[in-house]
Amino acid sequence: MKAKSLLAILVAGGVVMGGCGNSDDTKKSDTKTEQTATDTKEVSLDAETKAYKEFALDQLDQFTKATEEFVTAFKDGDMDKAKELYPTARMFFERSEPIAESFGDLDPAIDARLADLEAEGQTKDDWTGYHKLEYALWEDGKTKGYEEVADKLLADTKELRARVETVEVTPDMMINGAVDLLNEVSTSKISGEEDIFSHTDLYDFKANIEGAEKIFEILEPKIKEKDAALAENLTDKFKNVNDLLANYETKDGGYVSYTKLTDKDTKALANAINQLGEPLSQMGTILE
Amino acid sequence: MTESNKETFMDKKLSRRRMLKMTGAGAAGVAIGASGLGGVLKAFGVPDFLEDDTSVENKVNFYGKHQSGIATEVQTHVYFASLSVLVKSKAELQELFKMWTPMAVSLMNGKPIGETKNSYVPPVDTGEAIGVDAKNLSITFGVGPSLFKNKSLGLSHLKPKELNDLPHFPKDQLEEAYTGGDLCIQACADDPQVAFHAVRNLVRAASGKVSIKWTQAGFNSIPVNKEGKRETPRNLFAFKDGTENPRSEKAMNDVVWVQKGESKPWMTNGSYLVVRRIQMHLETWDRTSLQAQEDTFGRYRHNGAPYGKENEFDAVDEDRKDENGNYVLPETSHVFLARQVKARIMRRAFSYSSGVIDHTGAYDAGLLFISFQKNPQQFTDIQNALGRLDKMNEYITHRGSGVFACFPGIKKGSYIGEALFNA
Numbered sequence A: 001m002k003a004k005s006l007l008a009i010l011v012a013g014g015v016v017m018g019g020c021g022n023s024d025d026t027k028k029s030d031t032k033t034e035q036t037a038t039d040t041k042e043v044s045l046d047a048e049t050k051a052y053k054e055f056a057l058d059q060l061d062q063f064t065k066a067t068e069e070f071v072t073a074f075k076d077g078d079m080d081k082a083k084e085l086y087p088t089a090r091m092f093f094e095r096s097e098p099i100a101e102s103f104g105d106l107d108p109a110i111d112a113r114l115a116d117l118e119a120e121g122q123t124k125d126d127w128t129g130y131h132k133l134e135y136a137l138w139e140d141g142k143t144k145g146y147e148e149v150a151d152k153l154l155a156d157t158k159e160l161r162a163r164v165e166t167v168e169v170t171p172d173m174m175i176n177g178a179v180d181l182l183n184e185v186s187t188s189k190i191s192g193e194e195d196i197f198s199h200t201d202l203y204d205f206k207a208n209i210e211g212a213e214k215i216f217e218i219l220e221p222k223i224k225e226k227d228a229a230l231a232e233n234l235t236d237k238f239k240n241v242n243d244l245l246a247n248y249e250t251k252d253g254g255y256v257s258y259t260k261l262t263d264k265d266t267k268a269l270a271n272a273i274n275q276l277g278e279p280l281s282q283m284g285t286i287l288e
Numbered sequence B: 001m002t003e004s005n006k007e008t009f010m011d012k013k014l015s016r017r018r019m020l021k022m023t024g025a026g027a028a029g030v031a032i033g034a035s036g037l038g039g040v041l042k043a044f045g046v047p048d049f050l051e052d053d054t055s056v057e058n059k060v061n062f063y064g065k066h067q068s069g070i071a072t073e074v075q076t077h078v079y080f081a082s083l084s085v086l087v088k089s090k091a092e093l094q095e096l097f098k099m100w101t102p103m104a105v106s107l108m109n110g111k112p113i114g115e116t117k118n119s120y121v122p123p124v125d126t127g128e129a130i131g132v133d134a135k136n137l138s139i140t141f142g143v144g145p146s147l148f149k150n151k152s153l154g155l156s157h158l159k160p161k162e163l164n165d166l167p168h169f170p171k172d173q174l175e176e177a178y179t180g181g182d183l184c185i186q187a188c189a190d191d192p193q194v195a196f197h198a199v200r201n202l203v204r205a206a207s208g209k210v211s212i213k214w215t216q217a218g219f220n221s222i223p224v225n226k227e228g229k230r231e232t233p234r235n236l237f238a239f240k241d242g243t244e245n246p247r248s249e250k251a252m253n254d255v256v257w258v259q260k261g262e263s264k265p266w267m268t269n270g271s272y273l274v275v276r277r278i279q280m281h282l283e284t285w286d287r288t289s290l291q292a293q294e295d296t297f298g299r300y301r302h303n304g305a306p307y308g309k310e311n312e313f314d315a316v317d318e319d320r321k322d323e324n325g326n327y328v329l330p331e332t333s334h335v336f337l338a339r340q341v342k343a344r345i346m347r348r349a350f351s352y353s354s355g356v357i358d359h360t361g362a363y364d365a366g367l368l369f370i371s372f373q374k375n376p377q378q379f380t381d382i383q384n385a386l387g388r389l390d391k392m393n394e395y396i397t398h399r400g401s402g403v404f405a406c407f408p409g410i411k412k413g414s415y416i417g418e419a420l421f422n423a
Helices: A002-019 A023-042 A046-075 A079-095 A106-111 A114-119 A130-140 A147-164 A171-189 A201-226 A228-246 A263-287 B003-035 B037-044 B090-108 B145-149 B192-205 B249-255 B290-297 B334-338 B376-386 B418-422
Strands: B077-085 B138-143 B183-189 B210-219 B271-280 B350-356 B363-373 B396-406
Touching: A046 A079, A046 A130, A046 A147, A046 A171, A046 A201, A079 A130, A079 A201, A106 A130, A106 A147, A114 A130, A130 A147, A171 A201, A171 A263, A201 A228, A201 A263, A228 A263, B077 B192, B077 B363, B090 B138, B090 B192, B090 B418, B183 B192, B183 B271, B183 B396, B192 B210, B271 B376, B290 B334, B334 B376, B363 B376, B363 B396
Parallel strands: none
Antiparallel strands: B077 B183, B077 B210, B138 B183, B138 B396, B210 B350, B271 B363, B271 B396, B350 B363
16 A cells, blocks of 8 residues: 555654754664664554444444434324434434445435535435435425335435445545545535534534544544644644534534524634644645 | 844844754744644745745845835735634744744745645645746734733733724724734735735634634726836725825834834834725715815825825815815815824725625725824824714725734844744
């Protein structure tokens, strides 16, 4: 793997540079360099990519289970239950989005918004997935007539879970994925355009952040080795965002409706996201 | 202390500072943590000291007695940014200005703020100014009154008493969205993208340390006469703006540059910037007769000459009366009223146009008024003299406001605002 060998060279290089200009330590650092050089095969991100894949698989297991419960409630015509399950079921999907969205056909089938379809010249009839059922629940006020959509959602979800087994997770995918998760928040969640009928955008928001934070957690030791200040900064900026989001938590552990947020609130959240996004985009430094 | 003594003193200080940097910069950077300069500059690929590159075309110098963008011949574009600080200590704020210094030099050299070496991370410089020269970019840094009220920064004892939010003036309709700010960056250039690029990259490099409070882009057309001489630019009402600006060194010292003992010592050779976002009601102006337009200003539109005079730079004679004993210059004209006080300022204004106003459909266009003076009171005096009488009030509404103390110029080896941090 290209990333792996690059990393190995740089780690070794870093040690050499660390020894520079300190003649007393020259000998010591030389030995150290050699040691590191022989160790290079162990310096890889295989453990990290493996850990991330396990995380994604677990999330999608839970997503399948939660979707099953949601679809059951929906088809039973239990609107209250379905409305209650909708935002939390989606969170598993949103957390693992870098992986979930790697299938160009399944992602829109499960998560397309009407606005996305219309932009592509499709109509409400072509629309499937969670947001169509969101429309049924909050806008149309009925479940009748949407049974097929519900069935297809569950089938697509199961297929997604099955196909994810085949995904090869790369360090690149993780690093770009973390930034993409934040971009998702910046472009659709912060504007309330993700869940325009239920206004449960903050659940998706939180899940995207958790997804990015998981990637950071997995890579953190490597980042610390390379740039301790970056790791510290990221910890700090994740905390900022999470602290802000905590202001909008409800007693039951959920989140207030997006409609409750003022322009000032969304601006503060958007700023916190941008302040996190800049250092997050520097995580690629470990692939250098 | 004589001038040469001062130089030696500076040099000594500089060399000690640089030595410290060479021996312990890395360690110091890490100690400061996430905001450490060493780490930040390293990440950006920016050397910690850069010189003005005088071989660059259309270049304004960064280093000097005064900051650029004040006495600098006005450029055709501005991108003005008012920022809030997020840093929690004086040391972090100091690091921020240290980080910005070589970046500003590089930008004013027409170069990116740093080189990208690793394709796995986003480019260091956003890149939209690649391939164009320096375009006379000037970058001016200032600090607002709110910065000194921020307790965690511990700067309150250094606040100049002149540095306060401007008082409310008659007919002000200030909007929070265009008012105040802890810091300002005024980027001016003969290219809108170069000006924008400068602010964008400085703010991006300072992610987590500052956030944008408000920004405004502005533009100017600068006519050039047959002899190739630049003329005073016109505002969107088509009248010349800046005719009465101080020009000689003495006038600049009298009006614009803070002299020793006139403010806090860290402001010596600095200047106070007043910015006002003034909406011009173009729709009503455009249905106003030429006579009424000229009466509003007290100058002729075609050449900018004051009433009763022939040329733009002829002295205004506010006492002159016609044969019937009436003042030639209307008593409600902008020029007449402004001259009722002794105070003078240096105007460095730009026009702006930012779409239309949602609820009225009117142009959101007008004047990004920027002036420099050694004391904001000079602006206040003039604005108070205009008061309710100014005929111009019918056509304008002040919607944004800010006042910033712009540091003195930066010496080679020093950094932006060093005098404040060493005070």
